[in-house]
Amino acid sequence: IASQAAEKRGWHLYLVGGAVRDLLLAEGQTGTLMINDIDLVVDGFHQAADVGAGVELAKVLQEVYQNARLEIHGAFQTAALLWHKHPELNSLWVDIATSRTEFYPYPAANPEVEASSIRQDLYRRDFTINAMALRLTSPRSGELLDFFGGLLDLQAKEIRVLHPNSFIEDPTRIYRGVRFAVRFGFAIEQRTKEYINYAINSGVYDRTTQENVKTPALQTRLKTELKHIVEAPYWQSALQLLDDLGALQCIHPTLKLDIYILRELRLLEKLIIIYLRSCEKQQILHPFLHPWQMRLELLIAHLEPQYRTKVAKNLQLADDSINRLKKLAEMQTEVISLLPSCELPSQIVHLLKKYDAPTLMLVALKSPRQVRRKIWYYLTNLANVQPLLNGNDLKQLGYKPSPIFKQILDDLLTATLDGTIKDESEAREFLA
Numbered sequence: 001i002a003s004q005a006a007e008k009r010g011w012h013l014y015l016v017g018g019a020v021r022d023l024l025l026a027e028g029q030t031g032t033l034m035i036n037d038i039d040l041v042v043d044g045f046h047q048a049a050d051v052g053a054g055v056e057l058a059k060v061l062q063e064v065y066q067n068a069r070l071e072i073h074g075a076f077q078t079a080a081l082l083w084h085k086h087p088e089l090n091s092l093w094v095d096i097a098t099s100r101t102e103f104y105p106y107p108a109a110n111p112e113v114e115a116s117s118i119r120q121d122l123y124r125r126d127f128t129i130n131a132m133a134l135r136l137t138s139p140r141s142g143e144l145l146d147f148f149g150g151l152l153d154l155q156a157k158e159i160r161v162l163h164p165n166s167f168i169e170d171p172t173r174i175y176r177g178v179r180f181a182v183r184f185g186f187a188i189e190q191r192t193k194e195y196i197n198y199a200i201n202s203g204v205y206d207r208t209t210q211e212n213v214k215t216p217a218l219q220t221r222l223k224t225e226l227k228h229i230v231e232a233p234y235w236q237s238a239l240q241l242l243d244d245l246g247a248l249q250c251i252h253p254t255l256k257l258d259i260y261i262l263r264e265l266r267l268l269e270k271l272i273i274i275y276l277r278s279c280e281k282q283q284i285l286h287p288f289l290h291p292w293q294m295r296l297e298l299l300i301a302h303l304e305p306q307y308r309t310k311v312a313k314n315l316q317l318a319d320d321s322i323n324r325l326k327k328l329a330e331m332q333t334e335v336i337s338l339l340p341s342c343e344l345p346s347q348i349v350h351l352l353k354k355y356d357a358p359t360l361m362l363v364a365l366k367s368p369r370q371v372r373r374k375i376w377y378y379l380t381n382l383a384n385v386q387p388l389l390n391g392n393d394l395k396q397l398g399y400k401p402s403p404i405f406k407q408i409l410d411d412l413l414t415a416t417l418d419g420t421i422k423d424e425s426e427a428r429e430f431l432a
């Protein structure tokens with residue numbers, strides 16, 4: 001529909017970026033390829049008014065697909081159509097960008113002019129494998145436009161950047177390169193590695209880690225890329241590759257993946273799984289716990305305490321993460337000094353109940369084994385124990401609601417936790 005509408009207006013429409021790469025990668029493979037994100041570029045204009053071409057095509061599509069939401073990003077003349085509940089895919093995005101090249105004051109049927117416009121658009125992209133276009137309009141519809149050797153790089157399984165300054169222009173591309181390399185099992189091409197190295201050594205990340213330097217747009221994009229990495233199934237290999245390239249410096253210049261942090265990260269995975277299972281078994285809702293967020297917090301917790309809050313804010317983590325990291329050192333000191341002397345379950349509960357599960361996991365990972373075990377026992381066995389009688393039972397037993405109510409319930413909980421009372425009848429005796 002979009003390409004017919006473009007043809008009618010004398011424009012050219014291309015499928016670009018990740019969808020072209022994924023289609024080429026899927027060639028000859030069995031199974032279904034799901035593409036949730038479709039990037040289109042329209043160009044070939046002959047009048048200034050055509051700069052809104054992307055928006056116009058998106059509106060044509062929306063007339064046909066009325067259940068799609070239309071978003072227009074004026075400054076860049078791009079339009080996005082979004083299906084939140086697409087019948088076959090969970091969600092579907094179609095972005096239509098108007099090629100930002102100036103219009104040509106004559107019909108752009110001239111292939112050289114046309115090629116130079118889409119070529120420039122593709123040249124602004126990150127890697128050769130992401131810089132190919134598939135023409136959707138005739139003549140020559142279905143033709144692959146591959147100016148930079150993307151297809152050869154796909155075949156050779158290599159991530160190659162388009163120009164030497166690419167990483168200086170946009171350091172998030174280092175993260176993207178790592179993500180694509182690990183996700184597809186590709187190697188980062190040797191020159192590209194050298195450019196990454198050069199960019200990092202020339203202080204490209206200083207912009208994001210220095211005090212008082214505000215580059216929120218870059219930080220937002222870095223956070224998005226980092227989140228993609230730490231939430232992907234291949235996060236361990238990706239972090240390792242980032243570290244090998246020296247790119248973890250983007251989080252903080254002192255951050256390195258040493259054997260301790262690697263061990264903690266592995267242990268964290270186990271703890272999260274066991275914890276979530278134990279919540280399920282006890283049929284309790286676990287507190288909001290995103291494994292990717294925990295992984296990032298653990299990386300930041302590996303830094304000296306004085307850097308943690310600033311790094312968490314730079315990465316625009318959620319307020320609960322920032323607060324946790326801010327108070328972590330203090331909480332850890334308290335737990336490590338007081339928990340060893342807590343022998344009774346009620347004493348453990350009394351000390352730990354003011355902390356949420358993610359906090360306790362971070363503290364546990366950074367504590368000696370004996371402390372870790374007690375925290376663990378608390379999280380999986382004690383945290384959700386309820387007194388054997390509740391407020392309603394007390395009322396039925398003739399107690400009037402009063403401040404002493406809470407004290408009685410606390411005493412009942414202590415007795416329940418420590419095994420002094422084992423069932424309801426013992427609880428009633430206990431009250432008497």
Ligand code: ATP
Pocket residue numbers: 016017018019037039124125126127130131170172173176
């Ligand atoms: P994925 O399958 O992970 O979504 P993708 O290639 O579609 O991969 P997007 O982030 O959706 O990734 O980006 C779409 C396209 O936009 C990319 O293929 C690339 O051509 C271009 N692009 C995205 N980010 C950058 C960047 N930082 N620098 C240059 N080009 C970029």
